[in-house]
Amino acid sequence: MYRLRFHGRGGQGARVASKVLGTAAFLDGYYAQDFPLYGAERRGAPVAASTRIAEDPIMERGVIPEPDIVIVMDETLLQDPLTMPLSGLKPGGIVIINTTNSPAEAKAEYKINANVLTLGITKIGLDMLGMPILSTLAGGVAARIVGLSEDSLTEAVKKVLSSIITDKKLLDKNVAAALYCFNAITPIETKIELKTIDTNKKKSTVISLPFEPAAVSSPAINATGNTPLRMTGNWRVFRPAWNYEACTRCMICVARCPDGCILINEDGYPYTDYDNCKGCLICVEECPTNTLGKVMEVHAKKVIGN
Amino acid sequence: MAGNGAIKRDGGKGVKDMVMERIKSIKDIPPEENMLPGTPTCAGCGGLLALRHCMKALGRKIVIVNAAGCFTLLTIYPYTPFKNSWLYTAMACAPAGAQGIRDALDILIKKGRLDPDENLKVVVLTGDGSAYDMSLSSTSGAINRNLDFYYICYDNEAYGNTGVQWSGATPFASKTGTTPPGMLSPIGAELAKKDLFAIWNSHKPPYLATISPAHPVDLINKFKKAEQYKGPKLFIALSPCPPGWGIDPSYTVKLAKLAVDTGVWALKEAVFGNLKHTVVPKRFKPVEEYLKVQGRFAHLFKPVRQEGALNKIQEGVDEYWNRHKLLL
Numbered sequence: 308m309y310r311l312r313f314h315g316r317g318g319q320g321a322r323v324a325s326k327v328l329g330t331a332a333f334l335d336g337y338y339a340q341d342f343p344l345y346g347a348e349r350r351g352a353p354v355a356a357s358t359r360i361a362e363d364p365i366m367e368r369g370v371i372p373e374p375d376i377v378i379v380m381d382e383t384l385l386q387d388p389l390t391m392p393l394s395g396l397k398p399g400g401i402v403i404i405n406t407t408n409s410p411a412e413a414k415a416e417y418k419i420n421a422n423v424l425t426l427g428i429t430k431i432g433l434d435m436l437g438m439p440i441l442s443t444l445a446g447g448v449a450a451r452i453v454g455l456s457e458d459s460l461t462e463a464v465k466k467v468l469s470s471i472i473t474d475k476k477l478l479d480k481n482v483a484a485a486l487y488c489f490n491a492i493t494p495i496e497t498k499i500e501l502k503t504i505d506t507n508k509k510k511s512t513v514i515s516l517p518f519e520p521a522a523v524s525s526p527a528i529n530a531t532g533n534t535p536l537r538m539t540g541n542w543r544v545f546r547p548a549w550n551y552e553a554c555t556r557c558m559i560c561v562a563r564c565p566d567g568c569i570l571i572n573e574d575g576y577p578y579t580d581y582d583n584c585k586g587c588l589i590c591v592e593e594c595p596t597n598t599l600g601k602v603m604e605v606h607a608k609k610v611i612g613n
Numbered sequence: 614m615a616g617n618g619a620i621k622r623d624g625g626k627g628v629k630d631m632v633m634e635r636i637k638s639i640k641d642i643p644p645e646e647n648m649l650p651g652t653p654t655c656a657g658c659g660g661l662l663a664l665r666h667c668m669k670a671l672g673r674k675i676v677i678v679n680a681a682g683c684f685t686l687l688t689i690y691p692y693t694p695f696k697n698s699w700l701y702t703a704m705a706c707a708p709a710g711a712q713g714i715r716d717a718l719d720i721l722i723k724k725g726r727l728d729p730d731e732n733l734k735v736v737v738l739t740g741d742g743s744a745y746d747m748s749l750s751s752t753s754g755a756i757n758r759n760l761d762f763y764y765i766c767y768d769n770e771a772y773g774n775t776g777v778q779w780s781g782a783t784p785f786a787s788k789t790g791t792t793p794p795g796m797l798s799p800i801g802a803e804l805a806k807k808d809l810f811a812i813w814n815s816h817k818p819p820y821l822a823t824i825s826p827a828h829p830v831d832l833i834n835k836f837k838k839a840e841q842y843k844g845p846k847l848f849i850a851l852s853p854c855p856p857g858w859g860i861d862p863s864y865t866v867k868l869a870k871l872a873v874d875t876g877v878w879a880l881k882e883a884v885f886g887n888l889k890h891t892v893v894p895k896r897f898k899p900v901e902e903y904l905k906v907q908g909r910f911a912h913l914f915k916p917v918r919q920e921g922a923l924n925k926i927q928e929g930v931d932e933y934w935n936r937h938k939l940l941l
């Protein structure tokens with residue numbers, strides 16, 4: 308059985324990617340499961356989804372703790388201690404990373420001890436769809452790795468997307484982008500068996516909790532104002548970039564930022580708190596002068612573009 | 614500098630001293646941030662922008678009573694963006710929670726166990742699913758009892774936290790998870806949005822207003838005006854929601870402005886039931902401008918234009934402003 312885990316950020320399409328893959332596998336005659344990990348996190352926050360593919364009926368349920376293949380749709384997640392996308396990856400497993408770096412560079416940078424494939428699908432998404440929504444692209448990459456057919460992938464993209472979007476042109480662009488990614492990847496020889504041999508039947512790991520009164524068992528936060536520790540700055544796909552020549556210190560950007568991430572320096576000029584800015588880009592949209600522009604974020608720290 | 618912690622406006626003295634002058638422009642917005650960044654709300658959340666300004670107007674001597682919804686994620690153990698206290702309640706009973714806290718504070722003050730200067734404003738915070746549907750009766754009771762509290766409803770026109778399902782606040786012809794446009798109903802939601810303002814106003818509360826994240830000056834002045842009244846002070850903020858409404862996160866403020874400029878969202882206040890509009894566009898833009906930029910209304914334009922539904926929406930807006938004799 309193939310066990311795959313997709314890691315992305317809310318809005319990037321990890322859930323739909325797993326669905327495209329599962330549907331394509333089903334159309335190719337396999338048994339398949341796909342499902343997101345439910346969490347109360349939202350657009351920009353780390354999310355995960357899983358797909359299982361096998362020749363026999365799949366008796367396993369629930370999250371995949373030990374995947375054969377991990378698809379990292381957002382590179383910044385590799386450094387996120389709360390996500391740890393590679394946790395549980397089986398020895399000899401495969402990691403596909405959305406990055407413009409080469410596999411060797413990615414392996415060195417993130418100290419990965421597994422087979423690594425890379426493809427810059429954000430760039431492909433922006434070029435081919437005009438937006439950084441990567442569901443069908445990641446689905447296409449994964450379909451190639453597990454050896455599914457182009458026809459089933461095409462059908463799966465159409466089937467899954469037609470229940471989400473009504474725009475026929477956008478649907479066609481998604482099919483093209485999925486096939487482009489499918490063909491841009493050179494699969495690695497794997498030794499993963501499609502016949503289900505091992506199942507995850509281990510001893511129950513459910514911990515039994517003793518009864519405690521509410522004062523003990525309900526969570527209470529005794530700190531104040533500590534959310535900046537969460538550093539939501541790594542949610543960004545684009546970052547707001549400043550060029551102060553035209554800035555009139557009108558304070559419009561400050562008033563428009565939902566998160567309060569625009570601060571004022573001693574000379575009265577606004578600047579971004581990049582540790583926490585989620586990259587909504589309302590400031591860029593609202594600035595009445597040309598002071599604010601946007602630059603694509605490649606890493607959490609590095610910046611490319613102008 | 615913003616966010617350095619000094620509370621200038623109330624000088625730490627107490628609620629009475631807080632009544633502040635009306636502000637005139639964006640530059641007059643108090644710089645103190647009473648809600649810090651790093652929360653898990655979506656990038657570009659319109660409700661969060663509205664709340665940020667509400668928090669500036671309210672100051673730090675408050676306690677928030679939050680019914681389940683997106684904003685209960687603001688405080689997830691062990692993090693909180695607030696400097697004030699915060700309590701989580703079930704969806705139907707935030708106003709009842711507020712009653713309990715108000716009573717407790719009053720009793721403590723009366724018994725001399727709490728310095729009156731330490732008094733707190735009790736602020737209910739809920740989404741529209743709570744306000745329009747589940748907690749309608751407990752809010753009605755609280756207003757009727759003249760409970761001294763604030764109510765902020767961030768109205769994203771759906772049950773956002775659970776993945777955008779239809780609520781009593783969902784507008785006619787909107788697509789939600791439970792009103793998908795399709796063979797049975799090509800227009801999506803078939804029912805009209807409830808008029809919560811009118812429902813609440815029928816109780817003649819001391820202060821009631823609609824607000825918008827794109828009009829922070831109007832928003833803050835309304836809070837300042839509300840402050841002089843004892844009893845319920847209620848606010849409804851139309852809050853563009855990027856994932857729920859199908860818009861780019863950068864478009865939140867533009868859309869909130871369009872809602873006002875097209876007449877879809879009337880900015881108004883009512884003092885003991887007496888209604889006044891606070892922002893009336895000089896010339897109303899066609900409602901279509903507001904609808905066509907949102908994914909949740911895309912089915913009204915593609916693959917075929919649903920003229921009937923579009924006309925019905927425009928007529929609804931015109932009827933409102935005609936009724937109030939403000940349509941020029």
Ligand SMILES: Cc1ncc(C[n+]2csc(CCOP(=O)(O)OP(=O)(O)O)c2C)c(N)n1
Nearest residue numbers: 681682683704740741742743771772773774
């Ligand atoms: C009585 C009850 N029913 C259902 C839920 C599950 N639930 C949690 S948040 C939520 C959505 C609330 O929607 P809304 O009040 O509009 O706020 P939003 O999520 O849009 O911020 C629901 C249904 C609940 N907590 N309590």
Ligand code: SF4
Nearest residue numbers: 654655658683773854
């Ligand atoms: S779902 Fe909508 S209301 Fe909820 S946090 Fe996201 S943008 Fe805000």
